[in-house]
Amino acid sequence: MQHPAAPLATQAPADKPAGEARLDLATRAAELGFWEWNLLDNSFVYSPRAREICGLPQDDAPLRLEQLQALTHPEDMPRTHAMLLRAIDPDIRERLPYEYRVVHPDGEIRWVVANGEATFAAVDGVTRAVRYVGTLQDATESHQLRRALETTETRLHLAVEAGRMAVWEADLREDAIAGSPELNRLLGFPEDARPTVDQIRAGYAPGERERLQACMRDAVARGDRFVETEMRYRYPGGEPRWLLLRAEIQLDDGEPARAVGVLMDITDRRRAEEALRASEARLQLAQRVGHIGVWEWELPSGDARWSREMYLLFGLDPDAGITPEQAWLAGVFPEDRIAVDEAVRRSTEGGQPVDVEFRIRAHGETRWLRSKGTPVTTPDGRARMIGVNQDVTSTHRQKLALEDRNRALQEEAVQIGRERERLFELSRDMFGVVGFDGYLRAANPAWTRILGYDTHSLLARPFLELIDPQDRPAARSAMAGLKRGNVAAPFESRMPCDHGGWRWIAWTAVAEDELIYTVGRDVTHEKLAAHELEAANRQLRNQIEGRERVEATLRQMQRLEAVGQLTSGVAHDFNNLLTIVLGNLDLVDMTVDDPKVRRRLDLMRQAALRGATLTSQLLAFSRRQRLEPKVIDLNGTVQGMSELLRSTMGGSIAVSARLQPDLWSALVDPTQIELVILNLAINARDAMPTGGSLAIETANVTLAESQGLPGEPEPGDYVAIAVIDTGTGMSEEVLARVFEPFFTTKGAGKGSGLGLPQVFGFAQQSGGGMRIESRPGMGTTVCVYLPRAHAGSVADPPAPDTRRRDGASPQRRVALLVDDDNAVRDITAARLRQLGFEVLEAGSGGAALDLLDRNAQVDLLVADFAMPGMNGVEVAQQARTRRPELPVLFVTGYADQTALAGVSEERVVQKPFRDDELERKVRMVAGV
Structure with missing residues (x-):
């Protein structure tokens, strides 16, 4: 950011008005600094306090823009500069405070808060900012306090989690129990559950409740208000646990009325104690046996x-x-x-x-x-x-035998050393020892025979200097890996000779005790021969590979370009058009009673929905659709589609389902998985023109390693759904092209070629993959692997309670709608009014923010994502700076799913609106 700090004056006149004197007193008490930036002559003025905050000298020296820019911390410069531009923009005129860091000349870093407002005037017929005036305050201590508070809260949370502790409170008279979310986790219930007293006591071991009550009565009888005891408990799933209960009993008229305490999971401790007792028993047995x-x-x-x-x-x-x-x-x-x-x-x-x-x-x-x-x-x-x-007699005897063996081995080692010394001297390979400092410590005579250098010259130079400069990086990398304890792969390098020329040397090396032992073999003749052979074949091979590569790349680029342009260029506008069509059809349908007209409206609605489905299929292949993954039961999905599948297959195809019990939950988009199953079933039906059988199977699958084939998933846990038919099957040539867009073996007008590519795109986008097995005349098995939903995955959120309480009057709620398409905005506004909102409409981001500033009550912001100027996300960010708690809902027909990657699923409505999706998400986000 260009630093926005400058005082208006260094000292107030003695005869200044009382109001200004009080202002000076207030600013000194608040330790505020004043600043002013004259944008006409680019001059700056700082008050003494502003200079002190920024670490500037306390004098009247003029300040330069470069000097002020150098004060701002480099990491904060982009953000603060962007806010400054918005503040002096005549169309925005932002007046938000911003916090950033300044770096003093001595290196000290301070946090400051700047508040400023620009003054605008007409200059040469153009409205522009002429002055930017504001205050500066040192916020270092408050920033440090916030950080310390966040750290303390985090540590407290970690302590509770690490201790597996839960707080509870019991009303002994009303027989009611209340506790923290950790109590549910400790007792084996979901965190958001509200178990009853009977559900909690169902986990008690027989007689445990009576024993706890007796402990409380005995404590009260002794005059002791504190109880501590261990108890057995069984989770709802059947897992037994040991818990430690500590409680304080509160009396009312001498009788126990309430109990407050903590509950700790001590199962691991009890198991350790039992293991210790078993270990002691085994020790006694070992003493007898041993x-x-x-x-x-x-x-x-x-x-x-x-x-x-x-x-x-x-x-x-x-x-x-x-x-x-x-x-x-x-x-x-x-x-x-x-x-x-x-x-x-x-x-x-x-x-x-x-x-x-x-x-x-x-x-x-x-x-x-x-x-x-x-x-x-x-x-x-x-x-x-x-x-x-x-x-330990046998140990001593073994020790004596080992000493005799060591003496024999020492004699053998001496003999081997002599043999290695002769090998070192006579070998035609270059043996060397290199220290971690890079210098040769030893070199055998082969170095002199091959390179011509004498031993003294070799030991006086670093090893890397003996290697050609072009090959030194590989050698340096190998040596660095050896120093870190890694195993170095063999490498080759060129080495210049003392008598001229150079030799190719193939190296192997190992490191031990800060020394690198190397063996170099002269492979110059082999390299020259290989080079000549490679040169002879390179031209022909390059021509063949180049032609095949160009042809394959051209074909792939043509296919992908066609699909990419189709999905990216058409999806947004097409979805907007379908939104208008479907919205108006719904509105007209409400006003028509004629059955014939309503039937025609239904036909029009079905045609529009087929258009939306086609767009979804194109986006699924290109992996640009926005999925809404949820935790689902695939067995339930298949069972729910059984009637639809049977009617789709017709009477000549027998449909069966083989569903695995205890099937894992899958994390996928429920709507898309139903389309995938139906798509695969229709493909299977078309492959069985004379009838046959269709089976749908589900299974839990754990893949240990990747097969490296197109469409195969990565290793992991998956929920698999397979569609198996007894149809005509596919040849290897057809099987190799099934994922190509628009490739089909069906006749003209009978297939788009997007079926399997759509399924493939959905599986990979969901985090899974596909596998197809088929042989001509033997049928086809298409298996789709979907990610398993592990513990902690988010299931469908419960629908908010929209019922009005008895006697409550309807509450006035206001929605701010921004969309650059008038027709789409008109339909969306009508839907919102049906939900009971008063709607403020805006055709651009700037207009929406202006309406937000002028209306005190706005309960919901509904923003289209793709708009000229400010898009929906930018509008939402600006609105949140004004009203941080304002709920935001995005509507979009945009093709690229990454555009709203940072926004949760419940805050996005995909165009065209289908069924009650808009109503459901409005109620979820706005809480109505």
């Missing part, structure tokens, strides 16, 4: 207790009456006993665990035991050590 001895030693008395397994480890009979001290002195090697005693002494003094190994003599042989113990203190203050002993 012959692990457990011991306790009481300090300082020296009294010890051994488990039965301890005696067995020492080769003694547990029932022989031998004390642990006797067994210890008789079995442990004397030199090891001293080491164990010293380790135990250090452990008890330092309070640290002990881990020591020692030898014993048992069963006539030497055994190794490993002892682990931990010092503990009993509640009465006595010191003890508890631990386990385990026989």
Whole structure:
């Protein structure tokens, strides 16, 4: 933005009027700065406070436009500049405050709020802005407070979510429960549900309600108002959960009246406790099976207790009456006993665990035991050590065997090193070691034989300098990947020779310990031979591929250009015309009682609707239609169409449905999916001229990987619907072209060639895909994959309650309608008046905003999207700046579905209006 800050004067005169003095006092108290911009001579004036806010020197030096532009933060410049242009535009004259950042010369960033108003006058016969005057206020602290508040609210929400906690309140006398939305989630109900007390108690385990009531009575009897207990609960779907209930009981006349508290899901904790108990049981079993001895030693008395397994480890009979001290002195090697005693002494003094190994003599042989113990203190203050002993003789024997093996391997490694050294010296390939600093650390003699450089010259230069400059980027990228720990793919590079010329070297490399080990093979002769062979064939191959590419591209461009121009150029105007036709037909139909005339009106309406369907088919193929995806049950959709399908197929075709139970919900446009099923069924009927059978199947499908074929969906979960016929089938040539627009095998006038392309476009736009299997004479299976609706998907919103309360008088509601097409606007206004609105009509965005400024009550803005000048979205944005809570509804016949991509489905009505769509969405958006 060009900075809009400039004071009117640096100091008020001493004899200024009282009104101006009070104004100065108010502005100083509010810490406001004044600014003025003279647009005739492009001069600026700032007050001292404005200079202070902007970080400018406190002097009378003239200010330049470039100096002021440099103050605005670069990220805020486009937005503030656009608002400035609207403020000085004679046709707009916007007076909105705008908040942005200024950057002081010392780098400090401050948030400021500018309010300004432009003065307009005729200059050379043209009305233009001559002065732009306003105030400037430092808003840094308020901005920081807002950010801190938003952060605090976010953290609080995360804490509640992480703790899986819900707040509730119960009226014990009225037997009613109320809670936060988290209570529904905690009890297994939808967030927007309002479960009754009976529905909640249905999840109690048998006897749980009585136990909770007894807990409350006992607490009251003890004079305690707080209750905490764990309870079992079962979700409506059957999943068992454990909940922790904490409540405060409020008394009325000595009797419990209300209870307020929280509910927490402790299922994971209970499961962990149960797992711990099971783990302890398994540990005890493992000790018995694994012959692990457990011991306790009481300090300082020296009294010890051994488990039965301890005696067995020492080769003694547990029932022989031998004390642990006797067994210890008789079995442990004397030199090891001293080491164990010293380790135990250090452990008890330092309070640290002990881990020591020692030898014993048992069963006539030497055994190794490993002892682990931990010092503990009993509640009465006595010191003890508890631990386990385990026989690790086999481990020691394996260790000795491993040491012998390591010595043998070391000898083998020395021999291999000598062999590798000879290979390094004699190899015809270039062996090298490159440090992460880019310099060669070692190079074998093959470098000198191939490139001519001596070893000293090679080690004194970075490795990349030895590579031709054109090939250095690939080598540099490979080295960077090796430094990051990645595996480098083999690469080739040219290397100049010391004696002139160059050689092609094919490299492989690996990195280890900040060193890169490389092997380079001279492939110059192979490269030259391949280059000559490629040059010999390149011209012919290029001619053939070029001709095929040009022909294929031309055909594709012609098809896509035809469809693209048709959909983009015709859809908007055609939908507007159909809106006028259908709207007027509805209005005329209300005034006609003659059955013959009404029948002709119905014929006209059906023809107009077929035109709308044709437009929808064209948009479906080009993927420019606007879909309204909803969570639907495909089994219900198929069942609801059964009668229509049977009547469409005729008596010679048997229709059946094979619907999968527990079918996932699909997230698709309900109207379009019905057209898809009907379209595929009609194609199947045409492929069975002498009769046959048609089956419709549904299934849950999980694709693990993509097949890479045209129309195939990406990996994921899908709800599949398949149409299977026993008709003539398709050849491979026809199957390869089924998705091409206007391609058909039917006779002239019997098919448009848009059927399967329309289905394909709808499936891909919905996030799915298609698969077709067919053989001549064997029938055809067309499977459409539709996205699965996961948890959290939005289903059809409930229709707003439009019934008027008893005794309530109708409320006056005003709608502002803007559409540049007079006929369409007339029809839309008539529909809105039928819904009880008073309608303000405007033919452009500017006129609509002017009506909005001049009318205090506007309850709904209905805007056409495609209009000259300001489109509907821009009008809505301007209207929202004036009235942030104003509901907005868009009507559009525009072909490109991305035009309103940021607007929710319930706020868009597609032309032409069908059935009660306009009424439903007006009531939904306006809340009437």
